[in-house]
Amino acid sequence: MRLCSSTSIKVLVLISISGVFFLYSGTRLKKGNTEYLTYEECEERGFFQGLFDDRVGRLPKLAKIEDQKSGFDERLEVSCQGRVRLENILDQTLTTQNIFFIESGPKETISGRESCALESAYRESGLHVVMVRRKEYLDLSDNTTCNMYHRTNQNLSILYADFASLAKGTRMEGFFENPELGSSPYNYTHTADAARVLLVYKYGGFYADTDYVILRSLQGIENVVAGDDVSMEVYNDNCQIIQGGVSNAMFHFDRGHQLLTCAMDQLMTGYKPDSWAGNGPLVLQACLAKICGMEDTVGDPAQLTSENMSRERCEGVQLLHYESFYPVGWRQVEKLYEDHLPRVWELVFDSSHAVHFYNSQTDKVKQITREKKKKTGVNEPALLTLARKHCPVSLYSVDTF
Numbered sequence: 001m002r003l004c005s006s007t008s009i010k011v012l013v014l015i016s017i018s019g020v021f022f023l024y025s026g027t028r029l030k031k032g033n034t035e036y037l038t039y040e041e042c043e044e045r046g047f048f049q050g051l052f053d054d055r056v057g058r059l060p061k062l063a064k065i066e067d068q069k070s071g072f073d074e075r076l077e078v079s080c081q082g083r084v085r086l087e088n089i090l091d092q093t094l095t096t097q098n099i100f101f102i103e104s105g106p107k108e109t110i111s112g113r114e115s116c117a118l119e120s121a122y123r124e125s126g127l128h129v130v131m132v133r134r135k136e137y138l139d140l141s142d143n144t145t146c147n148m149y150h151r152t153n154q155n156l157s158i159l160y161a162d163f164a165s166l167a168k169g170t171r172m173e174g175f176f177e178n179p180e181l182g183s184s185p186y187n188y189t190h191t192a193d194a195a196r197v198l199l200v201y202k203y204g205g206f207y208a209d210t211d212y213v214i215l216r217s218l219q220g221i222e223n224v225v226a227g228d229d230v231s232m233e234v235y236n237d238n239c240q241i242i243q244g245g246v247s248n249a250m251f252h253f254d255r256g257h258q259l260l261t262c263a264m265d266q267l268m269t270g271y272k273p274d275s276w277a278g279n280g281p282l283v284l285q286a287c288l289a290k291i292c293g294m295e296d297t298v299g300d301p302a303q304l305t306s307e308n309m310s311r312e313r314c315e316g317v318q319l320l321h322y323e324s325f326y327p328v329g330w331r332q333v334e335k336l337y338e339d340h341l342p343r344v345w346e347l348v349f350d351s352s353h354a355v356h357f358y359n360s361q362t363d364k365v366k367q368i369t370r371e372k373k374k375k376t377g378v379n380e381p382a383l384l385t386l387a388r389k390h391c392p393v394s395l396y397s398v399d400t401f
Contacts, residue, residue, distance in 0.1 A: 042239035057243070057306025057321035059221060059353055072119055072151060072393050080146035083108065083137045086160035089130075096255055098205030099127040099218065104192040108139040110158075112398035113359065113383075114210040115148050116391035122156050123390060126219040127206065129156045132199060134191070136160040144397040163195050171264040172198050175271075184273035193248065193280035197263045204255030211359035212250060213386045215352060223317045225251045225288060227304060228326035228356065240305035243322050246285035249356055250325045259317060262287035291315045323351045328382075333358040337366040339379035345386070357383055368401040 099121050103114070110118075110131075121129045138158070140146040152158055164176040175181070175194055184190055196207040206218055229244030236242060253260055263283050272278035289295050292314040297303045309319035322329070327349055328336055336357060349355055359365055368384050373395065376388075387395040395401055 037235040037237070037239060042235050057310075057319060057324075058351070059224075059320060059324050072123060076147065076150055078146065078150045080140050080143060082141070083139055084149065085137055086133065086158060089132055089159040089161045090165060092157070092159065094130070094203045095128065096204035097127050097219075098130050098203055099125050099214075100196065100199050100203075100205060100207045101129070101131045101210050102192050102195050102199070102207075103131065103133040103135070103210070104188045104195060106135055108135050108137050108145075109142040110138070110145045110148050112144050112394050112401045113357070115144050115394035115397060116387055116401075117208065117210045117212045117214070118148060118156065119391035119394045120212070120214040120386075121208070122151075124214045124216055124218075125206070126217045128154075131158045131210075132161045132195070133158065134161070134163070144394065147393065147397050161195070161199075163191065163198065166195075166202070167198055170198065170201065171261065171268060175268060178271065180271060180273040186273070186276050189276060190271075190273070190279050193283075194267055196248065197260050197267070197283075200251075200253050201256060201260040201264065204253065204257075206250070206252045207248075208250040208354065209356065211357045212354050213357070213383070213390050214354045215349060215386070215390060216354075218252070218353060221252060221353075223253055223257065223311070224320050224324075225284060225317065226320040226325045227322050228330050230322040230326070230329045231331050236302040236305060238305075238307070240307045241321070242301055243304050243306060243309075243319055244301075244326075244329060245304070246281055246288055246319065247326065247356075248280045248284045250354060251284070253317075257317075258315060259284075259287045259291055262290055288314065288317060288319065291317065321351070325352070325354045326356055327352040328355070330356075330358050330361070333361050334364045336382045337364070339381060341379055342377070342385040342388075345382045348382070349386070355382065355386060370399045373401065 101114075101117055101121075103110075118129055118131055121127065138145055138149055140149060149158060164174075167173050167175055172194065176191065181187060181190055200207050206221075208214070225246050225248075227244030228247035228249060230242075234242055266283045266286065267279060275282075286295075288309060289297070292309050294303060294308065304319070306319050306321055309317070311318045336355075357365070366381065368381065368387075372380065372384065383401075384395075387401065
């Protein structure tokens with residue numbers, strides 16, 4: 001979000017109230033031996049004459065999806081007890097219009113926030129929502145899990161996948177049986193890293209982590225990635241916004257896309273069992289650089305711009321403006337849990353299609369209590385504002401969200 005006048009575009013702050021997120025510093029910024037430009041300096045050079053929504057990497061704001069919402073708004077009268085066996089994804093016929101979520105751990109329940117990711121995607125994305133789970137059973141004695149399971153229909157599926165079987169006949173055959181993966185301290189993370197690449201390669205569509213809230217339609221958005229490491233907007237010498245490191249928390253690719261082929265090859269030949277991020281975002285970034293013809297400059301942050309990594313240069317793949325999926329970078333996750341009025345949060349996310357809440361940073365993630373949920377129209381964390389609108393059933397399915 002930028003604050004504009006009729007005669008010029010002037011960046012002040014993302015939110016003026018309390019000065020929450022500053023987009024630039026008034027002085028030249030340095031990282032190592034590299035200097036970056038501020039917005040002011042680029043404006044003085046004559047850049048930014050048009051509105052920002054017309055710049056490379058921005059997504060259009062498509063119409064909201066209305067026809068799917070009724071499946072969540074109705075009250076369910078169901079029995080919540082026992083365990084249920086999930087259908088196998090290999091027995092399903094899926095189109096390419098999917099958004100996948102993955103549970104790679106052993107649990108048999110769906111948390112309130114995981115449910116929120118599914119519900120918000122169901123309400124807003126316009127895509128077939130598919131949760132793929134490593135465990136074959138769900139425990140319906142859990143209220144949220146039961147509620148979500150009984151809402152499955154043609155637009156929402158919760159399926160079981162044996163990833164080793166899913167990988168057969170692909171470049172990743174044998175990966176999930178790798179003893180190094182089994183003994184890795186990041187087994188669940190690396191399994192999810194590999195499984196998301198495999199799923200989108202086989203079926204096509206979006207992938208998103210289960211700590212997202214989807215805000216807008218994703219229909220028609222294809223072959224896109226974005227960066228999640230922008231704490232302050234800075235620019236290279238060409239006055240292009242540096243988009244931060246490419247993230248694998250949310251992306252779209254066509255079925256069988258060559259970037260995913262590259263990622264699978266890297267996982268098979270260069271798996272790093274002791275690296276938390278080395279088999280996920282770093283693999284995606286390296287493969288994007290490869291198809292963009294930028295392998296020699298991938299280590300230079302100044303090259304990670306939407307202009308350099310555009311559809312014209314990157315075999316149809318676009319590095320989006322970071323606000324599309326990561327309006328708040330992972331280094332500032334605590335900002336999402338500060339209390340502000342709902343209209344302030346709406347301003348913050350005005351240019352975003354989804355918001356990532358970084359639940360893996362457990363020391364910074366805060367719970368939302370029943371008492372907090374009861375108060376409306378007051379200062380509250382971003383997740384509560386978004387959940388009231390985009391996943392209300394999930395929000396109220398648990399006491400503490």
